[in-house]
Amino acid sequence: MKKIGTAGNKGPGIRSDCFVTLEITEKGGLEISIESKVGVLFGDSINTLANDILTHFGIENAKLSIEDRGALDFVLAARIEAATMECVDTDKEYLLDVIPENQYHTAKDRYRRSRLYLPGNSPKLMLNAGIHQPDGIILDLEDSVAPDKKDEARLLVRNALCQVDFYGAERMVRINQLPMGLGDLEFVVPHNVNLILLPKCESADQVQRVDTRIQEISKQHKVKQPVYLMPIIESALGVVKAYEIASASENVVALAIGLEDYTADLGAPRTHEGQETFYARSTLVNAARAAGIQPIDSVFSDVSDMEALRAVVLESKSLGFDGMGCIHPRQIKVVHEAFAPSEDEIDKAKRIVNAFDQATSQGLGVVSLGSKMIDPPVVKRAQRTIDLAIRSGLLSENWKEESKE
Amino acid sequence: MTTKFVKNAVGRMIPTEINGKPVIPFKGPHGHKTIGRKYGPPIRNCGDYPDDGDKRQPDLKAALVEAGLKDGMTISTHHHFRNGDLIANQIFQVASEMGVKDLVWFPSASFPCHEPLIEYLEDGTIHHIEGSMNGPLGRFASQGKMKGTGVLRSHGGRYQAVQDGEVVVDIAVIAAPTADPFGNANGLSGPSSCGLLGFALADSQYAHKVIVVTDNLVPFPCIPWQIQGNNVDYVIEMEQIGIPEKIVSGTTRITKSPDRLYIAELTAKFCDAAGIIRDGFSFQAGAGGTALAIGNYFGEIMREKGIKARFARGGSNQYLVELLDEGLVEHILDGQTFDLEGVRSMRENPHHVDTSPFTSYNYHGKGNFASLLDVVILGATEVDINFNGNVVTHSDGLLLHGMGGWQNCLFGKTVILPIPLFRDRIPVIRDEVTTICGPGELIDVIVSERGIAINPLREDLIAATKDSGLPIKTIHELKEEAERICGKPQLPQFEDNIIAAIKWVDGTVIDVVKQVKES
Numbered sequence: 044m045k046k047i048g049t050a051g052n053k054g055p056g057i058r059s060d061c062f063v064t065l066e067i068t069e070k071g072g073l074e075i076s077i078e079s080k081v082g083v084l085f086g087d088s089i090n091t092l093a094n095d096i097l098t099h100f101g102i103e104n105a106k107l108s109i110e111d112r113g114a115l116d117f118v119l120a121a122r123i124e125a126a127t128m129e130c131v132d133t134d135k136e137y138l139l140d141v142i143p144e145n146q147y148h149t150a151k152d153r154y155r156r157s158r159l160y161l162p163g164n165s166p167k168l169m170l171n172a173g174i175h176q177p178d179g180i181i182l183d184l185e186d187s188v189a190p191d192k193k194d195e196a197r198l199l200v201r202n203a204l205c206q207v208d209f210y211g212a213e214r215m216v217r218i219n220q221l222p223m224g225l226g227d228l229e230f231v232v233p234h235n236v237n238l239i240l241l242p243k244c245e246s247a248d249q250v251q252r253v254d255t256r257i258q259e260i261s262k263q264h265k266v267k268q269p270v271y272l273m274p275i276i277e278s279a280l281g282v283v284k285a286y287e288i289a290s291a292s293e294n295v296v297a298l299a300i301g302l303e304d305y306t307a308d309l310g311a312p313r314t315h316e317g318q319e320t321f322y323a324r325s326t327l328v329n330a331a332r333a334a335g336i337q338p339i340d341s342v343f344s345d346v347s348d349m350e351a352l353r354a355v356v357l358e359s360k361s362l363g364f365d366g367m368g369c370i371h372p373r374q375i376k377v378v379h380e381a382f383a384p385s386e387d388e389i390d391k392a393k394r395i396v397n398a399f400d401q402a403t404s405q406g407l408g409v410v411s412l413g414s415k416m417i418d419p420p421v422v423k424r425a426q427r428t429i430d431l432a433i434r435s436g437l438l439s440e441n442w443k444e445e446s447k448e
Numbered sequence: 449m450t451t452k453f454v455k456n457a458v459g460r461m462i463p464t465e466i467n468g469k470p471v472i473p474f475k476g477p478h479g480h481k482t483i484g485r486k487y488g489p490p491i492r493n494c495g496d497y498p499d500d501g502d503k504r505q506p507d508l509k510a511a512l513v514e515a516g517l518k519d520g521m522t523i524s525t526h527h528h529f530r531n532g533d534l535i536a537n538q539i540f541q542v543a544s545e546m547g548v549k550d551l552v553w554f555p556s557a558s559f560p561c562h563e564p565l566i567e568y569l570e571d572g573t574i575h576h577i578e579g580s581m582n583g584p585l586g587r588f589a590s591q592g593k594m595k596g597t598g599v600l601r602s603h604g605g606r607y608q609a610v611q612d613g614e615v616v617v618d619i620a621v622i623a624a625p626t627a628d629p630f631g632n633a634n635g636l637s638g639p640s641s642c643g644l645l646g647f648a649l650a651d652s653q654y655a656h657k658v659i660v661v662t663d664n665l666v667p668f669p670c671i672p673w674q675i676q677g678n679n680v681d682y683v684i685e686m687e688q689i690g691i692p693e694k695i696v697s698g699t700t701r702i703t704k705s706p707d708r709l710y711i712a713e714l715t716a717k718f719c720d721a722a723g724i725i726r727d728g729f730s731f732q733a734g735a736g737g738t739a740l741a742i743g744n745y746f747g748e749i750m751r752e753k754g755i756k757a758r759f760a761r762g763g764s765n766q767y768l769v770e771l772l773d774e775g776l777v778e779h780i781l782d783g784q785t786f787d788l789e790g791v792r793s794m795r796e797n798p799h800h801v802d803t804s805p806f807t808s809y810n811y812h813g814k815g816n817f818a819s820l821l822d823v824v825i826l827g828a829t830e831v832d833i834n835f836n837g838n839v840v841t842h843s844d845g846l847l848l849h850g851m852g853g854w855q856n857c858l859f860g861k862t863v864i865l866p867i868p869l870f871r872d873r874i875p876v877i878r879d880e881v882t883t884i885c886g887p888g889e890l891i892d893v894i895v896s897e898r899g900i901a902i903n904p905l906r907e908d909l910i911a912a913t914k915d916s917g918l919p920i921k922t923i924h925e926l927k928e929e930a931e932r933i934c935g936k937p938q939l940p941q942f943e944d945n946i947i948a949a950i951k952w953v954d955g956t957v958i959d960v961v962k963q964v965k966e967s
Contacts, residue, residue, distance in 0.1 A: 058872060081873045083844035083964075085939035113872025116935065142932075170933070174897045208933070287933035376550045436917075 532694030580850015604809025631680025643785025
């Protein structure tokens with residue numbers, strides 16, 4: 044164990060974060076120094092929190108310095124705990140309450156049109172992520188976190204899951220590749236995560252190892268709600284194994300593709316046209332559909348070009364994908380608009396649903412529209428189109444009543 | 449001596465005297481009426497001025513000496529050059545070298561480039577500042593280090609104070625991008641071009657002595673004459689009067705922050721839902737990144753509906769000029785030009801007109817433009833649950849900003865403040881603002897990233913938007929949401945010493961700022 048532990052970020056561009064340095068001493072009690080841009084308004088509260096955390100971990104003599112740039116309590120707590128972990132050997136955790144706004148679970152087949160990536164060690168980007176109304180947010184522990192920051196990011200992500208209001212978005216965490224990813228699970232599964240993204244997935248076995256570990260942790264911590272899985276295929280081998288991965292567990296609800304790594308693996312440059320990835324995307328859609336789960340597309344990396352993004356999403360939709368990753372909040376709206384059903388699709392869906400209602404009310408087992416017979420999956424699909432149209436603001440919730448008027 | 453205090457109409461305790469002058473406490477937005485006659489400057493005789501119209505002096509010092517610079521005088525300057533001003537600092541350097549003491553600086557605004565003036569506040573050259581105190585100067589004042597008490601006024605309030613004789617300007621120094629030896633001047637061309645010179649208008653008419661300083665002297669006549677040479681005593685030619693890239697930006701940019709864009713979009717949607725954006729409407733466009741984005745969204749809505757705005761009041765910049773050029777805005781009434789595209793448009797397009805605090809803001813005008821606006825977009829450091837607004841101090845008590853035309857614009861028909869619910873960790877909606885700069889009855893709507901609050905006084909807006917699907921909440925709900933996220937801040941501690949007075953547009957005092965307690 045070290046004598047001095049540090050955690051957090053500092054520097055000119057840093058906001059909503061802090062940098063803490065903890066030095067365990069022999070005597071002199073707790074000496075806490077706070078240098079904060081919000082010190083006049085929150086100095087006492089930061090001091091109380093810091094005292095509480097150190098006491099919680101049984102530290103009686105230490106110097107703690109906090110260089111604060113407006114960090115909220117969940118950030119301060121994660122940073123102080125991370126610095127403590129470097130100095131003290133303990134099984135204890137400093138846990139914050141789950142805010143009432145975050146006490147929701149998500150459904151297996153909910154919409155996952157957009158998922159917003161948030162670097163797991165950057166609190167600033169987490170705070171307002173939910174206001175942009177993505178279907179899901181991803182707290183990323185993998186590529187966006189530097190290797191020497193992995194431990195502190197786990198604590199920050201854990202605290203964010205409990206304390207940051209994401210306004211109804213599905214709370215997702217992208218864990219590291221195995222085996223490190225298995226260790227990540229202990230920090231998130233007991234603390235309010237809805238879905239785990241498993242990066243660079245290449246086999247059903249990897250999915251099952253993660254799923255098994257989740258079950259163990261859930262049992263141990265009495266977590267009742269399911270934790271879903273979204274494996275990400277990012278290699279040639281992954282594409283070949285797509286169906287076995289998609290059907291590896293009943294908790295797998297979606298299958299995503301990551302095209303940057305995939306094209307690197309192929310040795311083909313990634314182009315706007317995307318011919319080099321057509322096979323992989325088609326294969327993935329087919330595998331996901333065969334397994335009865337959602338196929339989800341990669342991300343689009345030019346955050347300033349909304350028109351190019353729109354074109355890519357429209358193509359993605361035409362290939363059969365249900366959603367796409369977002370690396371910037373401004374992409375969410377474009378993704379939602381592009382995945383929204385067209386006017387023709389909505390009209391057709393309305394006719395099918397009306398025909399179904401009519402058949403049901405007349406006690407008919409067979410639904411027909413004009414001269415065509417309508418199969419149950421077609422009705423289900425139409426109902427989904429209607430739901431999506433309502434969610435996208437293209438159709439009123441009371442469309443049935445309104446069309447009668 | 450013990451200072452006496454009285455409670456004003458917004459419940460703030462106001463001293464009866466500031467800088468040895470009696471104070472009238474704020475009585476409500478239109479509560480105070482001044483009667484009598486306007487202040488008049490001394491009569492001049494043209495025979496005392498050169499027949500050939502050449503009023504040049506060799507340098508600034510010579511002109512200041514000619515103008516009779518002496519202890520206790522009030523010296524005015526203007527902020528057309530924003531953070532690129534090279535003149536104000538030189539004036540007080542000359543005064544300090546001459547051993548002149550206890551001057552009052554009366555700028556239309558100050559900027560961080562004026563930090564060197566702290567030296568002259570410390571050595572007694574400047575007694576106090578009557579004008580905005582931005583950044584370093586505000587911090588200096590907040591620490592109780594200024595000899596006199598600062599007085600902050602709006603742009604319109606500055607005009608009112610001059611017309612009331614509340615401030616008598618002894619010497620006005622007007623930095624002019626183009627001028628002739630007679631003193632005619634404009635801001636439209638030259639290396640330091642800034643668009644217009646409206647903030648110097650009152651000073652040119654009322655100051656006892658007027659000095660024009662330029663780095664682009666042209667032979668008579670300098671056209672157009674935004675400042676009339678007939679009001680000018682002396683003209684000085686200098687190598688350089690401003691730093692161009694700090695005067696106007698080559699590129700004003702719409703914010704890239706997704707959170708601010710979201711607030712901007714929500715603001716535009718609100719205006720649309722409230723029925724404000726209709727053919728022939730008018731709006732005030734700010735220069736901040738969020739305000740720019742709102743103008744852009746207005747443009748999108750007008751394009752979609754096939755309608756036009758009759759006029760927009762600037763702060764002009766490339767985005768507003770684009771709307772003018774596209775025909776979506778018929779006129780720009782420009783109070784301040786923020787980029788080179790704005791300057792070009794004003795120079796070339798007759799529908800892009802320069803304005804001044806006289807046309808737009810003056811309390812003693814027979815009406816003014818600001819109150820004609822359908823919608824005004826403004827900022828604030830804090831707002832409280834009674835919709836009172838603060839633009840000068842931060843929640844930690846430090847005086848860091850001026851008011852600009854903020855108070856004057858509150859008289860627009862609908863006033864909207866698009867603001868984030870918290871900055872860093874600091875909630876923006878408070879139980880009580882640290883400093884009241886504008887009364888809540890004039891602030892109609894707060895648009896934040898977590899919802900929109902409408903002033904209960906605006907029942908029309910509440911009714912118009914209730915089925916809009918927009919996230920309308922009460923201001924209490926927004927405040928509570930911010931405090932749930934940030935925690936409830938403790939209150940800053942102050943000394944008893946008053947460091948600045950905040951004037952309302954009519955010359956009454958709406959609030960005072962106290963010295964912060966050093967921890």
